[in-house]
Amino acid sequence: MDFEFTREQLMFKEEVIRFAKKEIAPRCAEHDLKGEFDLESFRKMGEFGILGLHFPEEYGGQGADVVTTVMAGEALGEAGVDGGLTLAYGAHTFLCADTLFRHGTEVQKRKYVPKLASGEWIGCMGLTEPGAGSDVASMTTEAVKQGDKYILNGSKIFITNGPIADVAVVYAKTDPTAKHAGISAFVVEKGTPGYTTGEPLKKMGMKTSVTSELFFNDCEIPAENLLGQEGMGFLMAMETVEWDRSALLAPFIGSGAFLLKKCTDYAKKRIQFDRPIGKFQAVKHRLAEIRIMTEAARGLVYRIAWCKDQGRPLNHLEAAVAKLFVGDWSLSPSNDAMLIFGGYGYCHEYDVERVFRDSRLAPIGGGTSDIQKMIISRLM
Amino acid sequence: MNYDFTEAELLFAGEVEKAAAQMPLAPASGTFFSNAEIKAALGLLAKTPYLAVGLDKSAGMGAVIHMASMESLASLAPSMALCVEMSTRVFGRLLAAHGSDVAKEKVLKPLLAGNLVGAVALSEGAMNVENDPFSTQGLEQGDGFSVTGAKNWVVNAPAADVIAVAGRVGDKVAFFLVPAGAPGLLVEAPATTMGYEAAPLSGLSLENCAVPRDMILGPFDAKTILAEARELENLVLLGLALGAMKSAFGQAKAHAKSHKSGGKPIIAFQEVGFKLSEMLTMLQASELLAFRAAWLAEKGDKATADVLLCAKVFVAECAEKVTGEALRILSGAGWTGTGPAQGAFRNAKWSQIAGTSTEIARVKIGDSALGYK
Numbered sequence: 066m067d068f069e070f071t072r073e074q075l076m077f078k079e080e081v082i083r084f085a086k087k088e089i090a091p092r093c094a095e096h097d098l099k100g101e102f103d104l105e106s107f108r109k110m111g112e113f114g115i116l117g118l119h120f121p122e123e124y125g126g127q128g129a130d131v132v133t134t135v136m137a138g139e140a141l142g143e144a145g146v147d148g149g150l151t152l153a154y155g156a157h158t159f160l161c162a163d164t165l166f167r168h169g170t171e172v173q174k175r176k177y178v179p180k181l182a183s184g185e186w187i188g189c190m191g192l193t194e195p196g197a198g199s200d201v202a203s204m205t206t207e208a209v210k211q212g213d214k215y216i217l218n219g220s221k222i223f224i225t226n227g228p229i230a231d232v233a234v235v236y237a238k239t240d241p242t243a244k245h246a247g248i249s250a251f252v253v254e255k256g257t258p259g260y261t262t263g264e265p266l267k268k269m270g271m272k273t274s275v276t277s278e279l280f281f282n283d284c285e286i287p288a289e290n291l292l293g294q295e296g297m298g299f300l301m302a303m304e305t306v307e308w309d310r311s312a313l314l315a316p317f318i319g320s321g322a323f324l325l326k327k328c329t330d331y332a333k334k335r336i337q338f339d340r341p342i343g344k345f346q347a348v349k350h351r352l353a354e355i356r357i358m359t360e361a362a363r364g365l366v367y368r369i370a371w372c373k374d375q376g377r378p379l380n381h382l383e384a385a386v387a388k389l390f391v392g393d394w395s396l397s398p399s400n401d402a403m404l405i406f407g408g409y410g411y412c413h414e415y416d417v418e419r420v421f422r423d424s425r426l427a428p429i430g431g432g433t434s435d436i437q438k439m440i441i442s443r444l445m
Numbered sequence: 446m447n448y449d450f451t452e453a454e455l456l457f458a459g460e461v462e463k464a465a466a467q468m469p470l471a472p473a474s475g476t477f478f479s480n481a482e483i484k485a486a487l488g489l490l491a492k493t494p495y496l497a498v499g500l501d502k503s504a505g506m507g508a509v510i511h512m513a514s515m516e517s518l519a520s521l522a523p524s525m526a527l528c529v530e531m532s533t534r535v536f537g538r539l540l541a542a543h544g545s546d547v548a549k550e551k552v553l554k555p556l557l558a559g560n561l562v563g564a565v566a567l568s569e570g571a572m573n574v575e576n577d578p579f580s581t582q583g584l585e586q587g588d589g590f591s592v593t594g595a596k597n598w599v600v601n602a603p604a605a606d607v608i609a610v611a612g613r614v615g616d617k618v619a620f621f622l623v624p625a626g627a628p629g630l631l632v633e634a635p636a637t638t639m640g641y642e643a644a645p646l647s648g649l650s651l652e653n654c655a656v657p658r659d660m661i662l663g664p665f666d667a668k669t670i671l672a673e674a675r676e677l678e679n680l681v682l683l684g685l686a687l688g689a690m691k692s693a694f695g696q697a698k699a700h701a702k703s704h705k706s707g708g709k710p711i712i713a714f715q716e717v718g719f720k721l722s723e724m725l726t727m728l729q730a731s732e733l734l735a736f737r738a739a740w741l742a743e744k745g746d747k748a749t750a751d752v753l754l755c756a757k758v759f760v761a762e763c764a765e766k767v768t769g770e771a772l773r774i775l776s777g778a779g780w781t782g783t784g785p786a787q788g789a790f791r792n793a794k795w796s797q798i799a800g801t802s803t804e805i806a807r808v809k810i811g812d813s814a815l816g817y818k
């Protein structure tokens with residue numbers, strides 16, 4: 066066992082940090098306060114190569130391995146890129162583009178993946194429904210085959226990038242009588258008649274990612290928009306779990322390093338009782354907690370990435386452990402950071418407040434912590 | 446990067462596990478393991494490369510698989526694991542790194558063969574947690590030193606063949622290798638303890654105890670050598686804490702799967718199943734962090750000090766939580782039975798208070814982040 070990153074991986078991470086600190090992080094606070102998606106930054110991420118990092122070059126990517134891809138996510142967090150933008154990137158690249166890449170026909174792959182890798186197009190993925198969250202198999206959105214078409218009816222909720230997406234990967238039942246085995250995946254393009262999106266939802270955090278409902282009213286799509294085969298949708302959604310438990314968790318780890326830097330800078334400058342607050346043991350303890358939790362999370366997330374690089378099937382127990390840890394245990398660093406900043410930490414002006422709000426999604430999105438515990442207890 | 450162990454490493458881990466399964470949980474007679482009983486355990490391990498890991502390159506096994514094997518050893522034979530590791534990985538590694546040729550021949554050689562039990566005497570009554578300054582000191586006398594002082598809480602002291610006693614030499618620090626029965630050495634009776642009950646632990650005093658020059662490690666810059674000793678001890682404490690978690694979790698899981706309530710195994714209730722999930726999450730996060738700390742330490746990476754302290758705090762505190770939760774799941778079966786969980790719960794505390802205490806570790810991690818000191 067060894068935990069060494071290659072020189073190239075480390076250099077690339079530094080490059081991403083430099084890029085993100087210069088080009089993206091300075092814009093985050095403004096967009097967070099307005100609750101606006103930062104399209105310019107998103108496109109810059111595309112230009113830099115982050116959005117399509119792991120795709121082969123012929124599809125507009127850079128052919129990076131999974132560990133490197135996870136490092137890029139960590140680097141974005143470390144540079145102070147807000148959770149909203151990294152969530153938008155995660156949903157776009159891993160939940161949408163990767164599914165198209167894996168299961169699309171060659172024509173679909175050529176049509177969508179390069180555009181998504183560059184950021185010219187934005188992608189989203191619709192799985193969750195108002196009545197089917199943790200229990201996805203109870204979804205009611207239906208796709209009925211009529212000749213060479215499918216007719217979609219139903220709605221999705223909490224869809225990251227929903228209102229701005231050019232293309233959506235949508236899960237719907239082709240066999241309503243079956244549970245998981247009745248779910249199929251489809252590509253739906255913006256502007257398709259019968260497909261509309263709701264107003265952006267007002268959220269506590271991740272404010273620069275736009276989240277909305279998707280509506281399907283007799284939405285006709287060509288039969289070739291079915292991804293893979295009928296009934297394979299749930300398995301496809303599960304495949305994205307590999308990314309969800311690695312690349313999508315990575316920014317949370319990176320934000321631990323970001324918080325530590327912010328907090329140490331502040332604790333050295335903020336004077337109370339005639340000395341920097343960093344001289345007080347209780348403040349040092351909080352700084353230590355941030356570092357400890359960040360270190361503890363790292364191994365679990367990179368283990369998933371490394372195993373994926375080896376081409377191994379996902380170990381669902383280890384994946385759930387990684388998600389549960391990042392979701393639950395990693396909430397404490399952003400809390401500690403806010404407390405170190407005192408009243409200032411409660412104000413928008415300081416980044417720690419944003420990280421605190423953004424981090425609250427970790428135990429909810431992509432499968433709640435309870436669901437992870439359910440998976441672990443069943444598998445152990 | 447590689448998250449797998451090699452086949453050779455797994456084979457080695459299997460051998461260690463087999464050896465550990467043959468070790469006694471409690472002494473055959475009396476309350477504490479005797480010198481002979483510890484040597485018997487060391488003898489079992491000497492048939493594998495275990496004792497040589499970190500001491501002799503010929504071991505062919507690295508720090509990470511050692512950490513994993515120490516976890517198994519500590520889960521199966523916790524008190525003996527403490528005796529073995531304090532003798533081998535703390536006493537032995539200091540000796541291997543700094544001993545004279547004579548000391549290596551006389552002490553290290555039998556230690557590696559499983560024929561010698563060592564101990565390290567650091568703590569003193571009126572000392573701060575940094576072990577600085579010592580009241581124990583060595584004064585030059587003839588071709589060696591005369592050592593006088595007193596030490597507290599020395600694991601293995603009552604059963605050791607040789608004790609490495611830390612003391613001042615001017616403004617530096619040396620370890621004096623004092624054999625059992627040396628004139629002037631008085632080893633106290635073993636203390637009764639909350640955990641690791643069978644591991645003999647006691648105070649000792651030295652009165653003009655003569656130590657020849659070639660049986661001294663150092664003298665060294667005090668900060669450097671004490672940091673080194675603490676690092677070795679902290680690594681051992683990680684392995685012990687992992688072992689406590691592993692055994693308690695294992696017992697609780699087996700119980701939750703077999704014990705029924707309302708006609709179904711209690712693991713089927715979220716109250717129990719979810720608790721076990723959190724425990725397993727803590728165990729896996731602890732293992733990976735401890736493995737990385739061991740790996741960094743072996744490489745001599747500059748991140749070692751910080752990551753090891755992070756691991757010390759995290760793993761030691763998870764050990765208390767996991768073993769405590771195990772007892773809640775086991776309920777009466779844990780309170781009354783002979784399973785490992787209740788012992789693991791008591792043992793887990795040791796990894797927090799010994800070595801760099803978790804509170805001091807936090808201060809050090811904070812200082813390092815702040816760039817203080």
Ligand SMILES: Cc1cc2nc3c(=O)[nH]c(=O)nc-3n(C[C@H](O)[C@H](O)[C@H](O)COP(=O)(O)OP(=O)(O)OC[C@H]3O[C@@H](n4cnc5c(N)ncnc54)[C@H](O)[C@@H]3O)c2cc1C
Nearest residue numbers: 156190191192193198199223224225429430431432433435
């Ligand atoms: C900002 C944001 C972005 C999102 N992005 C997307 C996206 O892009 N695409 C997408 O498809 N979805 C997305 N989601 C949806 C997300 O995955 C779901 O919110 C999540 O899976 C939980 O579903 P739910 O909200 O319906 O909660 P519910 O399933 O209703 O759960 C409510 C509570 O009950 C608990 N619970 C439920 N079942 C059990 C059980 N069996 N045992 C114990 N406890 C249980 C849960 O843990 C939770 O505490 C997003 C959500 C948010 C908030």
